[in-house]
Amino acid sequence: MQEAALRAWRRLGNLRVGSRFRPWFMGIVANQCKEIRRGHWWQIAQIPDSFAAGAVDESSWLEGEDLRRAIDGLPFDQRVAVLLHFHVDMSVAEVGTALGISTSGVKKRINRALKRLRPAIAITEAKVNG
Numbered sequence: 001m002q003e004a005a006l007r008a009w010r011r012l013g014n015l016r017v018g019s020r021f022r023p024w025f026m027g028i029v030a031n032q033c034k035e036i037r038r039g040h041w042w043q044i045a046q047i048p049d050s051f052a053a054g055a056v057d058e059s060s061w062l063e064g065e066d067l068r069r070a071i072d073g074l075p076f077d078q079r080v081a082v083l084l085h086f087h088v089d090m091s092v093a094e095v096g097t098a099l100g101i102s103t104s105g106v107k108k109r110i111n112r113a114l115k116r117l118r119p120a121i122a123i124t125e126a127k128v129n130g
Contacts, residue, residue, distance in 0.1 A: 004032040023097035026090060030080045030098060070120030078113035081106050 008028050015024050071079055077099075084095045085106070096106045 004029040007032065020094070020097065023090065023094040025098075026084055026088065026094070027098035027100065030084065033080070034076055066120045067117070070117050074113050074116060078109045078116070081109040082113045082117075085110060 004025070008025050011028070015021065071082065074082065081095055081099065084090045084098060085092065090098065092103050092106045092110075096103045099106065101109075
């Protein structure tokens with residue numbers, strides 16, 4: 001996040017007059033995340049430090065793991081659209097601005113992602129309700 005903030009600061013002149021800051025900044029964050037996931041250290045940093053130190057109950061950390069794996073398995077363009085819309089709570093229009101695509105493009109990516117995620121969502125719901 002800090003690296004993305006620094007990049008945004010350096011590129012603040014690229015923000016068009018009248019444009020909203022949040023979608024522009026989230027586009028930078030999304031690109032930064034993509035670069036980090038390609039890096040070598042990503043293979044090492046898979047388990048949160050708090051879990052490794054025993055500070056987190058294993059069952060609560062693993063709850064929803066099927067869904068997390070399914071989201072990680074999505075193509076990057078679908079994953080980022082889903083996370084920006086549902087996790088960061090950005091509107092479809094804001095996601096489109098952040099990713100440089102139309103709102104219909106965002107909707108297509110989200111719909112495709114949700115179709116791929118349905119089996120994982122069903123598994124997670126069954127574990128929670130079971």
